[in-house]
Amino acid sequence: MNLKYKFADENLKHKIIEDRRMFHANPELGWTEYWSTWMISERLKKSGYEVYIGRDVCDRISRMGIPTNEVIKQCERRALEKGVPESIVEGMRGGYTGVIGILRGEKSGKKTAIRFDMDALPIQEVQTDINTSYCSQNTGVMHACGHDGHMAVGLGLAEILSQNREYIEGEIRLIFQPAEEGCRGAKSIVNKGWLDGIDEFYSGHIGIGCRELGRIGACTRGFMASTKMDIIFHGVAAHAANAPEEGRNALLAAADFIVAAYDYYQQCSENVRMNVGRIHAGSGRNIIADKAFLEVETRGIDGDANIRLKEKLCRLAESISEKHGVTHEVVVAGDVGTGKSDPELVKCGYDAANSLGLGDMFESDAVFNASEDVVTMMNHVQNQGGKAAYFMFGTELTAEHHHPQFDFNEEVLPLMVEFYSKLLVKKPNKPYHSFGL
Numbered sequence: 504m505n506l507k508y509k510f511a512d513e514n515l516k517h518k519i520i521e522d523r524r525m526f527h528a529n530p531e532l533g534w535t536e537y538w539s540t541w542m543i544s545e546r547l548k549k550s551g552y553e554v555y556i557g558r559d560v561c562d563r564i565s566r567m568g569i570p571t572n573e574v575i576k577q578c579e580r581r582a583l584e585k586g587v588p589e590s591i592v593e594g595m596r597g598g599y600t601g602v603i604g605i606l607r608g609e610k611s612g613k614k615t616a617i618r619f620d621m622d623a624l625p626i627q628e629v630q631t632d633i634n635t636s637y638c639s640q641n642t643g644v645m646h647a648c649g650h651d652g653h654m655a656v657g658l659g660l661a662e663i664l665s666q667n668r669e670y671i672e673g674e675i676r677l678i679f680q681p682a683e684e685g686c687r688g689a690k691s692i693v694n695k696g697w698l699d700g701i702d703e704f705y706s707g708h709i710g711i712g713c714r715e716l717g718r719i720g721a722c723t724r725g726f727m728a729s730t731k732m733d734i735i736f737h738g739v740a741a742h743a744a745n746a747p748e749e750g751r752n753a754l755l756a757a758a759d760f761i762v763a764a765y766d767y768y769q770q771c772s773e774n775v776r777m778n779v780g781r782i783h784a785g786s787g788r789n790i791i792a793d794k795a796f797l798e799v800e801t802r803g804i805d806g807d808a809n810i811r812l813k814e815k816l817c818r819l820a821e822s823i824s825e826k827h828g829v830t831h832e833v834v835v836a837g838d839v840g841t842g843k844s845d846p847e848l849v850k851c852g853y854d855a856a857n858s859l860g861l862g863d864m865f866e867s868d869a870v871f872n873a874s875e876d877v878v879t880m881m882n883h884v885q886n887q888g889g890k891a892a893y894f895m896f897g898t899e900l901t902a903e904h905h906h907p908q909f910d911f912n913e914e915v916l917p918l919m920v921e922f923y924s925k926l927l928v929k930k931p932n933k934p935y936h937s938f939g940l
């Protein structure tokens with residue numbers, strides 16, 4: 504397409520795209536972003552940021568959906584193999600990933616925070632003609648949501664901000680958040696206090712809802728409240744032929760639950776979503792299954808609708824447990840509410856887009872139509888009297904988000920960097936790249 508906007512600094516653009524490909528080739532699941540944390544923290548330190556990692560970033564008990572100890576240990580070993588120094592891994596041990604970088608401007612002023620998510624998904628990437636040089640090197644893990652791009656944008660922005668310190672008012676916090684997928688990480692950063700006293704807060708996403716490069720949407724609505732639950736049925740194992748009546752079949756209970764849950768969901772008139780995305784049950788063909796593990800999520804266009812659906816599923820698990828003579832437990836593995844962007848910051852977004860020649864491609868009332876962990880941060884900032892805004896950055900995709908062939912047009916990355924720069928650096932009418940980059 505013929506886009507009016509062009510990022511003028513070819514060197515920086517090259518670096519941003521190179522960073523994105525580096526992150527893409529080295530994807531890490533939520534709470535195991537050890538290598539990514541290290542790479543980002545080193546770069547921020549070099550650019551003069553005050554940097555926090557490890558237990559300084561996330562509150563221990565507010566972390567949700569932590570992987571098993573076995574997975575955590577395996578990922579820590581991989582980080583060491585990939586060159587992360589032992590002392591750094593030691594500081595993050597147990598899944599304390601994420602980075603906070605703080606830059607203080609030369610002038611006094613407000614506190615601003617901007618958030619980039621870091622985690623990948625449990626998907627086996629398909630190698631194509633396009634991604635040959637940067638296809639995932641970690642089996643079964645893939646950046647299929649664009650968070651690799653978000654991290655690269657964060658680093659590109661960090662560089663521009665540090666070069667323009669004299670034009671920055673107050674303090675800027677760059678938040679590199681672990682475990683966005685499944686809405687598991689934001690709360691622990693909020694509860695650690697990193698969003699306290701923030702006056703302006705920004706975040707955004709690549710490509711959601713819009714496939715046209717240059718189009719920017721301010722999401723004012725459509726953030727769905729969501730709860731992620733692990734439902735575990737516990738039964739009794741028995742010989743499948745010799746004494747099946749002695750067993751209590753957890754697998755059958757889980758199957759019964761799934762069918763009943765979808766039956767109920769299909770009758771829902773409310774604007775809700777439900778999905779059972781994973782099941783793991785039993786241990787062998789001739790054994791009555793004594794355990795079944797389900798990953799379930801509910802969503803609602805408002806918080807109450809989500810809670811009603813979630814509570815219905817909990818009651819359903821209860822009655823099905825009773826029917827099959829098994830027990831069950833429900834573990835909340837993620838949670839987020841609904842949110843919205845503030846009109847004042849949406850207007851700032853329009854001004855930023857307009858200054859890039861993209862004013863006519865800016866949508867001031869876009870619908871997100873999914874859930875975003877960042878809403879927990881937005882709500883916290885807004886509840887304290889600050890303002891928040893979230894933007895979607897259009898770009899061409901090779902496949903939908905969370906698909907094994909997901910990829911995007913990387914031209915969107917420098918555009919995002921410059922858009923965010925316009926929001927954060929108060930320097931009128933001059934291109935940022937002309938300052939020593």
Ligand SMILES: [Zn+2]
Nearest residue numbers: 648684904905
């Ligand atoms: Zn995603």
Ligand SMILES: [Zn+2]
Nearest residue numbers: 648649650708
């Ligand atoms: Zn995402």
